[in-house]
Amino acid sequence: MIATGYAGYRNVMAHTTESKEEILLMLYEGALISLSIARRGIREKNPKLKGEKISKVLAILTELDCALDRENGLDLADKMAALYGYMMNRLTTANIKNDPEALEEVEQLLGQLYEGFKGAAAQMAGGFVHAENNEPEMMRGMSIAI
Numbered sequence: 001m002i003a004t005g006y007a008g009y010r011n012v013m014a015h016t017t018e019s020k021e022e023i024l025l026m027l028y029e030g031a032l033i034s035l036s037i038a039r040r041g042i043r044e045k046n047p048k049l050k051g052e053k054i055s056k057v058l059a060i061l062t063e064l065d066c067a068l069d070r071e072n073g074l075d076l077a078d079k080m081a082a083l084y085g086y087m088m089n090r091l092t093t094a095n096i097k098n099d100p101e102a103l104e105e106v107e108q109l110l111g112q113l114y115e116g117f118k119g120a121a122a123q124m125a126g127g128f129v130h131a132e133n134n135e136p137e138m139m140r141g142m143s144i145a146i
Contacts, residue, residue, distance in 0.1 A: 021121035028114040031060045035107045042100050054095045061088050
């Protein structure tokens, strides 16, 4: 039974086309979409919609934080962890106080990160990589645990 599960996992991983960079970008995109919907939930006084979407963003940020390579990430991983923690605190404030400004702040931060990682992924795809470890500076210290 274990061998069957492992074989299934290997099969899925072998046929998955997304790179870790693509997965990272999809996570950021999902978080940004959810933030936009959460703001709508605040505007429409719909606590269920707001809460569900903020919870989704919190889950994404938690996964991104857990995926940081703290051993090889130099201090970038520590800085990213602190930023993710800050955004999680702002999301909690937004949820408790129905604060659209806190959501907008997180949306701006995530948008900037998304654009930065998108540019780094494009550099990697185009062959413009950091010579030391074949990763652009922006991507060093980032890993996706799969």
